[in-house]
Amino acid sequence: MLRCPCLMTDIKISPANGKITIGIEARSLILISFSITVYQSDGNTVDDRFTGDTGTKNPSLVILPKDPANYVGYYLAATLKFADPDADGHSQYTIDMFLSQQAVKIDPVITLTGPLKPGENSRQAIYHIQ
Amino acid sequence: MKRSYLFVLLIAFISVKVHAQDSTKFKAGWGNLDYSIPESPAFKILGTDPDNILKPSSVRSVALSIGNYFVTNGAAIPKSLAVEISPLLLNGNASLNDYNKNKFLYRARLSFGTSMGDKGSYSTAEGIRFTILDKTDLRANTAYLKDILTSLGAAVNAEDKAIPAYIKQNNLNISQIAFREQLTKDTVLYNKLLAFETQFIPDDIVKPADMEKLRNKYREALWNAPIWEVGLATLQTSKDSLLKNLKTSQVGLWTSAGLPVGKKGQVLIGVRFAMADSVGWQKKYSAGARYYYGANSIKGFAQVQYDHRNNVNSTTASVGCDFNIANGIWGQAVFNFVDLNGTISYQPGFNIGFGTGEKKHS
Numbered sequence: 134m135l136r137c138p139c140l141m142t143d144i145k146i147s148p149a150n151g152k153i154t155i156g157i158e159a160r161s162l163i164l165i166s167f168s169i170t171v172y173q174s175d176g177n178t179v180d181d182r183f184t185g186d187t188g189t190k191n192p193s194l195v196i197l198p199k200d201p202a203n204y205v206g207y208y209l210a211a212t213l214k215f216a217d218p219d220a221d222g223h224s225q226y227t228i229d230m231f232l233s234q235q236a237v238k239i240d241p242v243i244t245l246t247g248p249l250k251p252g253e254n255s256r257q258a259i260y261h262i263q
Numbered sequence: 264m265k266r267s268y269l270f271v272l273l274i275a276f277i278s279v280k281v282h283a284q285d286s287t288k289f290k291a292g293w294g295n296l297d298y299s300i301p302e303s304p305a306f307k308i309l310g311t312d313p314d315n316i317l318k319p320s321s322v323r324s325v326a327l328s329i330g331n332y333f334v335t336n337g338a339a340i341p342k343s344l345a346v347e348i349s350p351l352l353l354n355g356n357a358s359l360n361d362y363n364k365n366k367f368l369y370r371a372r373l374s375f376g377t378s379m380g381d382k383g384s385y386s387t388a389e390g391i392r393f394t395i396l397d398k399t400d401l402r403a404n405t406a407y408l409k410d411i412l413t414s415l416g417a418a419v420n421a422e423d424k425a426i427p428a429y430i431k432q433n434n435l436n437i438s439q440i441a442f443r444e445q446l447t448k449d450t451v452l453y454n455k456l457l458a459f460e461t462q463f464i465p466d467d468i469v470k471p472a473d474m475e476k477l478r479n480k481y482r483e484a485l486w487n488a489p490i491w492e493v494g495l496a497t498l499q500t501s502k503d504s505l506l507k508n509l510k511t512s513q514v515g516l517w518t519s520a521g522l523p524v525g526k527k528g529q530v531l532i533g534v535r536f537a538m539a540d541s542v543g544w545q546k547k548y549s550a551g552a553r554y555y556y557g558a559n560s561i562k563g564f565a566q567v568q569y570d571h572r573n574n575v576n577s578t579t580a581s582v583g584c585d586f587n588i589a590n591g592i593w594g595q596a597v598f599n600f601v602d603l604n605g606t607i608s609y610q611p612g613f614n615i616g617f618g619t620g621e622k623k624h625s
Contacts (some may be wrong), residue, residue, distance in 0.1 A: 141444045141447070158358075159358045159359060159360070160356045160358055161355075161356075161357070161358065162352075162357055162358065162359050162362060162402065163358075163359060164359060164408060164411050164412055164415065165415070166412055166415035166416040166418070166419050167419060168419045168420070168423050170423060170439075172438075172439065172440050175438065176438035176439060176440030176441055177438040177439050177440065179439075182423070184416065184419065184420075186412050186415070186416065187358075187359070187360065188408060188409075188412050189360075190360070191358050191359070191360035191361075208440045210439075210440060210443050212419050212422045212423055213419075214415040214416075214418045214419050214422070215415065216411055216415060216474055218359070218401050218402050218404075218407065218408060218411055218478070219401045219402050220475075220478060225355070227355070227356065251474075251475060252471055252472065252474040252475055253414070253415065253418060253471035253474055255418075255422065255453065255457060256447075257443050257444075257446045257447050257453075258447070259440065259443055259444060259447070
């Protein structure tokens with residue numbers, strides 16, 4: 134599985150492989166709340182928006198409702214806000230954002246890491262679907 | 264974290280290098296952050312403190328106990344040292360969901376201690392502690408986690424609203440996706456956006472800057488919540504520093520429970536059973552109760568403890584105070600009055616403990 138630290142990431146999906154699922158996974162002792170904004174090819178028109186969190190399920194999954202072919206050229210922009218409830222000195226966070234079809238992850242996975250601030254932390258991550 | 268390990272090594276180095284007169288003794292202490300001073304089974308069995316109640320405490324990744332200080336020429340050198348770790352919490356990939364699904368395992372802690380005795384004798388100890396119940400644990404507090412998610416969710420919505428608003432207000436000729444990409448590269452721009460987006464957060468939601476206050480609110484409210492732990496430790500002693508002369512000399516089992524008494528009080532009840540090798544294996548029993556009054560950061564206590572060993576009974580009455588010195592550093596001042604067959608002796612104590620610190624905004 135390729136892991137990509139880059140934040141605007143091209144990803145190739147298979148139109149015939151069924152609906153696209155977006156996953157956000159906390160790999161640290163953190164809570165994540167997130168939104169996924171689906172932008173059309175112009176990068177400005179919002180096609181859809183979904184929200185979720187890792188409070189009860191990790192990874193938290195969002196299934197895109199349309200056929201995969203409709204999303205080719207679109208952007209999936211994630212706004213991520215996260216915090217360490219205990220702030221007990223863990224200094225790093227790791228978060229994965231991934232796409233899957235038929236429960237199989239598609240390369241590359243976006244892995245976000247960095248120093249964990251004691252309060253709220255913010256990151257952006259973007260997939261460009263090919 | 265790296266600093267903590269260096270500190271442990273430094274203390275260990277000093278403690279075996281320096282020899283001094285043991286004329287003025289401070290009693291052993293124990294440290295960790297969060298909820299006052301926890302005590303590891305390994306440190307407890309080193310026997311540096313007359314108090315046999317194992318104080319329960321929320322799990323931390325790493326905690327250090329130092330105690331039984333030498334005091335010479337104004338410098339205090341610890342004779343005893345113990346480290347307690349939670350192996351699963353040290354796993355860098357552990358998630359909060361994993362923790363809450365396997366709390367019992369994540370809260371299990373291993374401790375290792377060493378002590379330098381009089382006349383060149385040494386002791387080593389190993390312990391394990393299990394938490395049966397811990398309502399003080401912020402990671403498992405549903406209401407607190409829900410409050411955090413509400414705050415984070417509002418911040419997510421605010422950021423998504425702020426992005427087009429920021430572009431418009433600053434007349435930027437850029438698409439939203441290009442702006443978002445810019446945010447991933449430009450920390451200064453992202454910080455401007457974070458300041459800008461607070462206007463989109465509803466007034467009744469905890470603001471990002473107030474997350475620490477929220478945590479402190481829960482911590483203060485939960486410091487005396489029910490908690491119950493069990494610990495087991497073994498002690499080996501050697502008349503000298505040779506490893507081959509180490510011999511198991513004691514096995515101890517503790518259980519302690521804490522219960523709230525009103526908003527500012529807590530009762531701790533503890534029992535210990537030990538088998539000690541002293542001219543044959545002998546049984547030792549202890550039972551005690553401690554009452555705390557105060558808040559998480561400072562609280563006074565009174566304690567009574569009964570001990571039985573070799574058909575000899577003794578009772579210890581103690582009064583003292585637990586207090587937070589700095590982030591990750593706790594102190595305890597205690598006055599012990601020991602009644603042994605009608606002879607009452609007086610033992611003052613001062614304990615210091617260190618633990619992985621709570622992360623705070625500087």
